[in-house]
Amino acid sequence: MYTLEDGGPSIPTRAFLVGVSLGGEPVETVEEHLQELGELVTSCGGQVLGETLQRRHTPDAATFVGKGKAEEIGVAARELGAEVVVFDDDLSPSQVKNLEKVTDLAVMDRSSVILEIFSNRARSRESKTQVELARLNYLLPRLTRRWSHLSRQAGGIGVRGGEGESQLEADRRMLRTRIRHLERDLVTIERTRALQRRARQRVPTVALAGYTNAGKSTLFNRLTHAGVHAEDRLFATLDARLRRGALDPRHVVVFADTVGFIRKLPHHLVSSFRSTLEEITEADQVLHVVDRSHPAWRDQLAVADEVLDSLDVDPERVLVVFNKIDALGGEPVPSSADAGRDAVYVSAVTGEGLDRLRARLLERLYPEDAARAAALAAEWAAQASS
Template sequence: MRTGAIVLGDPKREELQVKEKKAVLAGVIDPARRDDFQDPLAELSGLASTANVVECGRMIQYRDLPDMTTCMGPGKVQELKQLCEATEAEIIVFDNNLTPAQGRNLEKELDMVIVDRSELILDIFASNAQTYEAKLQVELAQLLYFRPRLKRLWTHLERIEGGVGAGRGPGEKQLETDRRLIDKRIAELKKKLKEVEKRRALTVGHRRNETTVSLVGYTNAGKSTLMRAVTGADVFVADQLFATLDTRTRRWSLPNWGDVLLSDTVGFVRNLPHHLVASFRSTLEEARMADLLLHVVDASNPEAKQQIETVDKVLEKIDVDCSNMLLVLNKVDRCEDRSLVDVLRAQHENAVVVSAHTGEGIERLRQRITEKLGGGYVDATIETGAGNGKLFSFLAEHSEVTERTYDDENRVQIQCRIPKRFLLTLERKSDEQTTVTVIGGPSDPEFPYEDVEEMTPSEPTL
């Protein structure tokens, strides 16, 4: 386990990384979900491959609920033991998130190192973390995950216990010491992350006057490839899970609109460890503050429908507003059966079909993004006195000023693009010295006046 500065005692599992170890993949699956996946362990296999685990066997058990003691039933556990002996496996990787007791019982029963889904994902994140913030976030998630599992790491001292009047044994003392060290480090990491979050909030806040678009989606859906295709940015692209952990932002020029800021974010996966979601919450600040979300989907994946649902659930969990989101069906060049794409399009009528690799559909995507952004904005021409500082301040904060011209009578004409939700405030505050002309606005018969939301007391005023 990569835990930075923290120093723990020497546990039984001296090496918690899974790299280049032979592993049997195992999972307990609800029979009701049997038809949801063509290959129930395909994603676990992909995660294992990303972590450089050498897969040497698989075992699945279908049961309504995992066994509370060992996840798999007793008979299946014995079959698993025989499979590990036959394949000379070094570790067992479960597709389930095991409780500390289940992990401990399985290691006793099988005399092997057990790695569950959360630990595998944490190991991948630890390997891919590059920036200071990502390393802090991963270390915090690791410590929160391993703290309740410390007893499992100290099974080699469990037989050396203090008798009556002898006090506590060395195992118990070491557990206490390690817990104190972990608690201290967790507090340090949370403090450092709060400082990072403040800096990130300032950075995001400085972009308030910029139009922002954020890429979200399942891991390995092609978000970074799409970013490179549309912006030309030299971002890391790899056909592996969780290749991107850090938010990156690049400028992108859209037709009939201008520049927007496009951000790439960490990908999601089903059953993502909740500690990891909490730790990476600040990294996803870009998505929460974006004017438009592009939900990128690997349309060639047979489980695309389930992946869309997973992403929607995670976005809801971290309080991201998905009301202004565009679904992007990517990797259509990999679809041997185009009926998969047709089914997804039927389920999501407004989806855009693209291939970031070949460039197919990219121009259409640009047009749709411009349409989506334009649906929330209007172009306005404002004439007022050159000394109207309150109006200038309001426009600077809530609109994109594209042109400003002055005349000889100390008057100024401002061309701007402003969100519809601020339009009523702007017009209500107009006086005899100020006129507002909106292209496609209330003075225009085609302007959907009823779509402009009534201002609430919390809305800014002039």
């Protein structure tokens, strides 16, 4: 079903997934990506009935997978009772239109699924505004194939116009007007956040960033002794949560739990969530949290690195935190060399390694105090042994 409020089709109960290996991309990688796509579909209430994978050098301009493959997908999906075909890649509006015609099913791409999840998760005024802006920016170029539905809604939302092209233009004007209104709202929100940051500028800020479901909220709870509900699901956190936490009895910082990253994160979401992501860009230190127990942790590390780089986050302010070492299945805790960079290994569930993490933050934020503390500890150790 297409609605202006949703900005696209809601996830039906039954879905069929499509992955494409382009330009010699390893099939194993595409299979991992399809598994993640299935988790995304499940996160917004869908059920995965089946999937297919295709190898090709370049995408087909009309249907991404070619007409013959699209027909095969339609037959396979309908036989399983699927209601929607979900592609792991982003599709152009014309590709979606052509695929729906060939398969006789609703078609969604990865971005539309992620937008659906964000819409379901948004709770605060800020996150709802950010999600709506992203969805309308996603919907605007796709309006040509769904204008007739919007025209039926137009009478109730103050838009007048005739049928056909004139109504389509009226719908476009309506969306552009709403987008400008939301952008103004976000400017106000950003100014408020800037004022709040200035008010607490005497207290250092440490932002938790990283791939979605890496355990950031659980770690945030451990570091701040907060009661924030940490869920084992994708994009459980959309709003930046702020809370004080102590590194030692004399040094307090503000920790910020932020929205998670994911492969192929829609650019509309990145731009719309600018005010939330500023908690990362403006932080004194950034903890890049990685689920070290995940089979694809290296890929997830690289994806989050790319997002942080796109936000112009200084690498010198980033400390990698490998989380979930309790779930390594009896493997020895790796060394920093395993990551190719300086890192700290922790378990937010058991608390293992958190003292090391606090000590590292103390060294980075208060180097003189940390040096004095280390010297004093060494002096005490020497006295104890004499």
